[in-house]
Amino acid sequence: MRAGLVAAGVELARAGGPDAVVLREATRAVGVVPNAAYRHFADRDELLAEVCAAAMLELADRMTAETARVRGKRGNPAAAQRRLGAIGTAYMRFAHEEPGLFAAAYALPEQHAYGTADESGRTPLSLLRAALDELVEAGVLSPERREGIEYPVWATVHGTATLTTHGPLRSLSESQLRQIEAQTLAFIGNSLTQ
Amino acid sequence: MRAGLVAAGVELARAGGPDAVVLREATRAVGVVPNAAYRHFADRDELLAEVCAAAMLELADRMTAETARVRGKRGNPAAAQRRLGAIGTAYMRFAHEEPGLFAAAYALPEQHAYGTADESGRTPLSLLRAALDELVEAGVLSPERREGIEYPVWATVHGTATLTTHGPLRSLSESQLRQIEAQTLAFIGNSLTQ
DNA sequence: CTATCTATGTGGACACTGTCCACATTAGCT
DNA sequence: AGCTAATGTGGACAGTGTCCACATAGATAG
Numbered sequence: 001m002r003a004g005l006v007a008a009g010v011e012l013a014r015a016g017g018p019d020a021v022v023l024r025e026a027t028r029a030v031g032v033v034p035n036a037a038y039r040h041f042a043d044r045d046e047l048l049a050e051v052c053a054a055a056m057l058e059l060a061d062r063m064t065a066e067t068a069r070v071r072g073k074r075g076n077p078a079a080a081q082r083r084l085g086a087i088g089t090a091y092m093r094f095a096h097e098e099p100g101l102f103a104a105a106y107a108l109p110e111q112h113a114y115g116t117a118d119e120s121g122r123t124p125l126s127l128l129r130a131a132l133d134e135l136v137e138a139g140v141l142s143p144e145r146r147e148g149i150e151y152p153v154w155a156t157v158h159g160t161a162t163l164t165t166h167g168p169l170r171s172l173s174e175s176q177l178r179q180i181e182a183q184t185l186a187f188i189g190n191s192l193t194q
Numbered sequence: 195m196r197a198g199l200v201a202a203g204v205e206l207a208r209a210g211g212p213d214a215v216v217l218r219e220a221t222r223a224v225g226v227v228p229n230a231a232y233r234h235f236a237d238r239d240e241l242l243a244e245v246c247a248a249a250m251l252e253l254a255d256r257m258t259a260e261t262a263r264v265r266g267k268r269g270n271p272a273a274a275q276r277r278l279g280a281i282g283t284a285y286m287r288f289a290h291e292e293p294g295l296f297a298a299a300y301a302l303p304e305q306h307a308y309g310t311a312d313e314s315g316r317t318p319l320s321l322l323r324a325a326l327d328e329l330v331e332a333g334v335l336s337p338e339r340r341e342g343i344e345y346p347v348w349a350t351v352h353g354t355a356t357l358t359t360h361g362p363l364r365s366l367s368e369s370q371l372r373q374i375e376a377q378t379l380a381f382i383g384n385s386l387t388q
Numbered sequence: 389c390t391a392t393c394t395a396t397g398t399g400g401a402c403a404c405t406g407t408c409c410a411c412a413t414t415a416g417c418t
Numbered sequence: 419a420g421c422t423a424a425t426g427t428g429g430a431c432a433g434t435g436t437c438c439a440c441a442t443a444g445a446t447a448g
Contacts, residue, residue: 001396024434035436036397044435109360151363151374152350152381158361159353160346162300167352169345170303180345187346191385195425217406229407230426238406391448398441405434412427418420 002040004030009051010101017100018107021051048108055105056124059094063127066090080138081193084131085185088157091124092181095161103166128154141192153188160184196234198224203245204295211294212301215245242302249299250318253288257321260284274332275387278325279379282351285318286375289355297360322348335386347382354378 008029012021023044024034041047066086072079095102128150135141141149163169164177172180202223206215217238218228235241260280266273289296322344329335335343357363358371366374 022434023436033398034434035399035438038436039396106356106361109362109364148374148377149381151357152354152378155353155357155378156346156350156381157353158357159349159351162356163345163349163352166303167300168303180342183342184346184349187343187350187385190388191381194384194388216404218404227427228405229409229428232407233425389448391446393444393446395444396442399439401438402436403434405432407431409430410428412425414425415423417422 001030001032001036005037005040005047006050006054009047010054013051013055013104014098014100017103018048018051020100021048021104023047045108048104051104052106052108055098055101058098058101059091059105060122060124060127062094063087063090063124064122066093067127067131074134075138077138077140080131080134080140081189084135084192085189087128087131088153088185088188089181091157092161092164092184095165096177099165102161125150125154135192145192149192152191156184156188195224195226195230199231199234199241200244200248203241204248207245207249207298208292208294211297212242212245214294215242215298217241239302242298245298246300246302249292249295252292252295253285253299254316254318254321256288257281257284257318258316260287261321261325268328269332271332271334274325274328274334275383278329278347278386279383281322281325282347282379282382283375285351286355286358286378289359290371293359296355319344319348329386339386343386346385350378350382 005026008026009021011029012025021044023037023041026047027034027037037047041050063086066089067083070079070082070086072082074080132141132146132150132153136143136146160180164172164180169180199220202220203215205223206219215238217231217235220241221228221231231241235244257280260283261277264273264276264280266276268274326335326340326344326347330337330340354374358366358374363374
């Protein structure tokens with residue numbers, strides 16, 4: 001039933017973002033009285049935390065999938081760059097295809113949410129780090145510039161994602177959107193390969 | 195009184211972010227019955243929109259102030275770069291000194307909020323554009339790379355600001371924070387001067 | 389096999405929110 | 419002076435998170 005509540009919460013978040021994951025509605029969905037939820041969660045935030053973790057997991061899954069589609073063996077410069085691009089693309093695509101879940105993923109400041117690890121330990125951040133490590137290994141990014149570079153890279157993609165989904169840049173045309181996303185990836189590439 | 199409600203709303207937002215700007219509380223602060231607000235605002239969102247605009251304005255003011263502190267005449271390459279840095283610094287500093295207001299500034303997707311212009315027409319985005327234009331004028335940024343470059347730049351700074359204030363990177367130590375911010379600005383500089 | 393304990397769901401309540409309606413007051417214009 | 423438009427008031431309703439006391443079922447111990 002805990003799982004049922006979380007599943008209901010995820011659907012609510014998918015449809016309306018973190019604010020839409022309302023405890024009473026989730027209990028209604030699973031067919032139980034509101035208070036029953038308090039046997040499984042201390043409060044609404046604890047439910048939202050689970051929803052958040054689920055959203056992060058789906059994001060990590062998408063990043064993994066998109067990365068896996070890139071051919072070329074590890075260490076190949078072009079392939080490494082494409083894999084980093086795949087990570088950014090998956091991130092921004094997730095934000096647009098599931099804006100509610102994306103917002104929910106970052107709704108809780110608390111969370112140890114560098115991304116709660118899924119069973120395999122993959123988190124969005126760890127996937128990004130791996131891609132950047134490969135970039136160093138491939139000789140594209142110099143080692144002395146590697147440390148901490150994941151944060152600006154993450155921020156750039158995250159900023160574009162939020163600005164274009166929930167921020168002032170939402171309601172751009174599809175083509176404008178694609179252009180800004182491409183420009184964002186090029187911007188990152190520019191900064192790294194130098 | 196409309197102004198009073200907005201002022202109360204701004205203080206609420208300052209203290210607790212957009213969710214804290216609750217209509218009834220604002221009317222309480224100005225000493226009037228809740229419904230009185232409906233003579234001035236269609237609903238809560240319309241009040242929040244004003245708060246949002248006020249927050250954007252304060253952000254623009256800070257950016258202007260920080261930029262003005264940079265010496266060196268227009269067109270000087272080093273000065274132009276420092277002015278762009280000042281804009282980013284002001285942005286991230288605002289996010290940290292006024293996290294509630296910063297969040298409120300971006301709370302409403304609706305808004306024509308590329309930043310509602312203040313009396314002088316300055317908005318955060320227009321200030322950024324001006325700084326980038328100067329960078330072109332100074333020969334630091336090549337003209338053919340100028341178009342639309344404001345979006346990745348904005349996104350990078352915005353991403354760092356949100357991740358470190360409301361996101362998973364909050365609760366970093368002061369020194370880690372400063373380092374990430376410096377790294378963010380360097381990252382942008384790297385991408386532009388190439 | 390019975391008795392007790394623990395986990396889980398129920399009913400009812402409270403404070404709080406945004407919002408609507410009907411009413412009172414007040415200021416300004418004719 | 420009297421009408422009109424603007425503004426504030428009182429009361430209400432639905433919806434929310436959360437707390438309390440109660441019921442019930444399932445396991446566990448004697």
